[in-house]
Amino acid sequence: MSTDGPRPGLDERAVLARQVTAALAAAGHTVATAESLTAGRLAAVLADAPGAGGVFLGGVVAYAAELKTGLLRVDAALVAEQGTVHPEVAAQMAEGVRGRTGATYGLATTGVAGPAPHDGRPVGTVHVAVSGPGGTRTACPEPPTDRPADVRAATVEAALRLLRDALRPDG
Incomplete structure (x- = not known):
């Protein structure tokens, strides 16, 4: 399979x-993204959707821990103790971008795409979170392979599913 063509x-x-x-x-709601692992891919997919201009406020790509703690208000003690690849970090990123932008929903990704482990976590460790009026939820999806492109693609899909589920009336 060519690595230049469309990804599954x-x-x-x-x-x-x-x-x-x-x-x-x-519903008259909006969303903003806070991304580490996905490096803007989640924002790009949302921005490409028809009607995005009315609901997608924007996003923050925060690779550095200092941006997560400073800009997104992730607890520095949590990062010092657990590293940046942790479900609570994802939750705080989602809450932080929601608060900073005034969006109804904040959607966040963090994890390890590779090629090497990070913060003691193996490649393929992923955490996504959504924060909204009903609270904050996290998920730890398992990418199909440990190839960086596959990890990122699976993470974008998992984040969108988490948001979709949060938007459901019974969600």
Whole structure:
């Protein structure tokens, strides 16, 4: 398989982005992203969805721990103790971007895409979070491979699914 062509799941990510964009618009809600692992890919998929201009406020790519703690208000003691690859870090990133932007929902990603472990966590360790009116939820999806591109693609999809689930009436 060529590594230059479309990645598996690209259509699924686009479909999910359309679904969440439509749901956000119907409810009069907005979303903002806080990304580490996905390096802006989540924001790009959301921005590409029809109607995104009415619901997607923007995003922060915060690779450095200092940006997570300073800009997104992630607890520095948590980062010092657990590192940046932790479910509570993802939760605080989502809450931080939501607070900073005034979005109804904050959506965050953190983890290890590789090629080497980070903060003592193996490649493929992923944490996503959504923060909204109903609280904050996290998930730890398992990417299909440990290839960096696959880890990032699976993380974007998992984050969109988490947001979609939070937007459901029973969510």
